[in-house]
Amino acid sequence: MTRRAFAIASFLLILGLGCDGQRLPNVEFVAQWGGAGSAPGQFNQPIGVAVDAEGNVYVADAGNNRIQKFTSDGKFLAQWGSPGSGEGEFDRPIHLAVNAEGLVYVPEYGNDRVQVFDSQGEFQFSWGKTGSAPGEFDAPGAVNFDTKGQVLVTDFYNHRIQIFDGRGDFRTEFGSEGHEVGQLYYPTDVFVDGEGILVADAYNHRVQKYDTSGKPLLHWGRQGKGDSEFEVANAIGVDGQRRVYVVDFDNHRVQVFDAGGKFLLQFGGQGNANGQLTQPTDIAIDAQQGVLYVADWGNQRIQKFRIKDS
Amino acid sequence: MKIIRFLTMLALLLLSWSVNRAFAQIEQVEMRVDGLACPFCSYGLEKKLKEIRGVEKVTINVDKGLVTLTSRKEGSIVVDKLEPVVKDAGFTPGEISLTAIGKIGESNSMPVFMVGGTEMTFIIKSNASFEKLRSELVGTEKLVRVTGRLTHETPAGHHAHPYTITIEEVNIK
Numbered sequence: 054m055t056r057r058a059f060a061i062a063s064f065l066l067i068l069g070l071g072c073d074g075q076r077l078p079n080v081e082f083v084a085q086w087g088g089a090g091s092a093p094g095q096f097n098q099p100i101g102v103a104v105d106a107e108g109n110v111y112v113a114d115a116g117n118n119r120i121q122k123f124t125s126d127g128k129f130l131a132q133w134g135s136p137g138s139g140e141g142e143f144d145r146p147i148h149l150a151v152n153a154e155g156l157v158y159v160p161e162y163g164n165d166r167v168q169v170f171d172s173q174g175e176f177q178f179s180w181g182k183t184g185s186a187p188g189e190f191d192a193p194g195a196v197n198f199d200t201k202g203q204v205l206v207t208d209f210y211n212h213r214i215q216i217f218d219g220r221g222d223f224r225t226e227f228g229s230e231g232h233e234v235g236q237l238y239y240p241t242d243v244f245v246d247g248e249g250i251l252v253a254d255a256y257n258h259r260v261q262k263y264d265t266s267g268k269p270l271l272h273w274g275r276q277g278k279g280d281s282e283f284e285v286a287n288a289i290g291v292d293g294q295r296r297v298y299v300v301d302f303d304n305h306r307v308q309v310f311d312a313g314g315k316f317l318l319q320f321g322g323q324g325n326a327n328g329q330l331t332q333p334t335d336i337a338i339d340a341q342q343g344v345l346y347v348a349d350w351g352n353q354r355i356q357k358f359r360i361k362d363s
Numbered sequence: 364m365k366i367i368r369f370l371t372m373l374a375l376l377l378l379s380w381s382v383n384r385a386f387a388q389i390e391q392v393e394m395r396v397d398g399l400a401c402p403f404c405s406y407g408l409e410k411k412l413k414e415i416r417g418v419e420k421v422t423i424n425v426d427k428g429l430v431t432l433t434s435r436k437e438g439s440i441v442v443d444k445l446e447p448v449v450k451d452a453g454f455t456p457g458e459i460s461l462t463a464i465g466k467i468g469e470s471n472s473m474p475v476f477m478v479g480g481t482e483m484t485f486i487i488k489s490n491a492s493f494e495k496l497r498s499e500l501v502g503t504e505k506l507v508r509v510t511g512r513l514t515h516e517t518p519a520g521h522h523a524h525p526y527t528i529t530i531e532e533v534n535i536k
Contacts, residue, residue, distance in 0.1 A: 145406045285403075
């Protein structure tokens, strides 16, 4: 970048604008809670975070094999789960999600299933078993929902996305192992943004976007430490402006892109101070409130940020 | 040469059978694994390793790339399954070390360590810490706790064997 270009870019950033004149949001630290341990409100590897329509926050506390529920300010409300494979027990709960009815869907790496609970943690139903056939899983890592209420599940070792109805009946699947466009290499998150299906293609260090039939539309990212580069792109969120937030595990940051994959900004940076991150693993965005939550896995905490559009 | 290999194999087998199968076995195995970048990998590997017979608990340190496995009380970790499982899960296996209880025997003039309660037998790669106690241990029925590193070396004249052990510590129980 020439001196002149750098000066123009700096001026635009001061104004809160991107290099193409697009207005950039500010992401400001609001609060954090947690700490290492197994008491209520503490975490042992908080790997997944989700938010419901009322603003409550759910955390997959993977090392403690439980789910914890908090208010939007981090006040502890409830917990459920213990190690095991029975109903309401967990073996590594991962990227959970809450649907429009307030049901909490929890994928489990170890038990190769998705369990569904009401908002108080009462078991409702589950589906899945170990394998590679349709409806089977080998380490389901994330769930999310489309506008029809269908459930999309990332199937880590089978390198695919499976789609089910809300009760877990198999509908379709897409993806196969590889590095070509459309192929996946250990996917870890999925998000439906209204225009397509975004997948965190973690070990291809990129984001891929598909249409609802699984046809690839767009992709961005490669391995590295610069803008639009990732060291394990392991989670995705989308805000009310359709900006895409990608959790960049080993770069200890979150990168933000426009809907077309153009880099806008980043936040985080390695550390344990407020606003810093150490190996973050998930993000949940409450578009109504304009806030987001990051599972700060390495710091054993959840951090809350506010998205401010200037 | 074929006869020597056959006799070696036969001797190892007989020595294994002669071990009292009731006493304890492999207590712990540590394995270096390259490519463990995040919890999605480590939980995945943990899941695959737990499927190996005899594995009770798997602890993974992502930063150090170190996997620690402990045995079930009623069984013993099948060590030669570890490397294939790690490779199948998409990672590169590194050095393996273990702590186990067993007896020291001899096969084709080579000392061997027979893991108690199993048919696992490792050829011992001689070193100073072993030589100090060699005469006291070889061919006796004494139980020993051994900590050592496993490598894929096969001494000349021996049938190809999964592992050779370099003993780092040996104590008579």
